[in-house]
């Protein structure tokens with residue numbers, strides 16, 4: 001099944017309880033599941049589809065197919081280039097911002113850089129930084145277990161997008177509540193984004209991106225709208241590949257006992273976030289990879305550039321001999337497999 005076989009076998013519950021729940025509202029249901037879960041751990045976890053999200057994501061994907069048709073049938077070249085530019089900028093908001101700066105603290109950034117990254121992270125519309133980071137920290141701490149929001153053990157579809165279409169496993173919320181978020185609570189930029197998110201999202205992810213082509217090069221509203229849907233949907237899918245493909249396919253040079261892999265295709269597409277076996281072993285490295293080749297890691301180029309102009313500082317990385325020792329001890333022997341691509 002699409003949401004992972006194991007989903008239905010969690011926490012065995014009595015059938016009566018499940019039937020009773022069907023007649024209550026969704027939120028009551030959710031609360032009940034949580035209550036049951038805490039009172040009797042042998043209760044069954046049944047996933048509940050969130051139809052609002054299913055419909056939204058279906059619309060995004062069908063709209064994107066239409067946008068691809070329009071690229072060859074009327075959409076102006078500038079509009080497509082604008083979409084590609086925005087996708088790349090938004091990607092940096094996720095990779096350099098939400099991921100390497102806020103989730104893992106792999107470097108420090110002065111406030112103008114944090115402000116820029118927050119704006120770009122909003123364009124990417126992947127939930128506000130606080131929520132993104134909490135889900136991501138719980139993903140690292142409990143990788144490929146029930147407490148991992150996109151547990152790759154539940155299959156490709158679940159870890160790719162399915163996890164956004166169903167209510168979270170109670171373990172995610174339980175374990176997630178214990179994650180230390182105090183560093184983000186102290187960052188006013190994170191705080192204000194969270195507070196204003198409901199206004200910022202339509203403005204920065206849709207209204208402004210659609211308005212620019214219409215105003216500056218007379219694009220039609222329809223073409224600009226679909227182009228924007230495509231830009232958003234494509235960057236979501238690239239991001240999700242880190243959770244799906246890079247948790248399934250590739251070598252494990254640093255730790256062969258864990259799910260995450262070194263996936264070159266994902267690395268190129270996701271601006272350097274596909275060296276995921278390394279990243280799960282050494283999450284504090286600002287390169288999110290052992291080697292810093294810019295072509296395979298655009299985010300690293302961006303952070304290095306920001307360091308050069310004085311906006312980023314205190315970059316963390318791992319000494320080569322420490323990596324060597326770890327790879328020898330727990331790796332699968334493929335450490336230099338991608339060396340030609342990855343070594344500077």
Ligand code: ST9
Nearest residue numbers: 050091126127135164167168173176177238239242270273
């Ligand atoms: C999206 C995110 O796409 C993508 C993230 C990908 C991460 C990838 C990481 C890989 C590395 C980086 C690679 C970058 C590559 C980039 C390349 C770019 C080209 N702990 O959420 P609710 C609480 S988003 C603790 O409603 P449900 C929560 O606070 C797409 N607590 O859960 C709330 O409490 P309260 C756009 C937690 O009802 C309560 O639980 N966004 C945690 O189960 C209920 O929360 C969407 O589509 C936690 N971890 O619903 C929205 N989590 O009531 C999608 C939650 O007190 N989300 N809580 O406030 C939703 O609609 C819902 O969250 C849901 C679950 C339906 C999925």
Ligand code: ZN
Nearest residue numbers: 136140279283
């Ligand atoms: Zn990470």
Ligand code: ZN
Nearest residue numbers: 242243260276
């Ligand atoms: Zn991961």
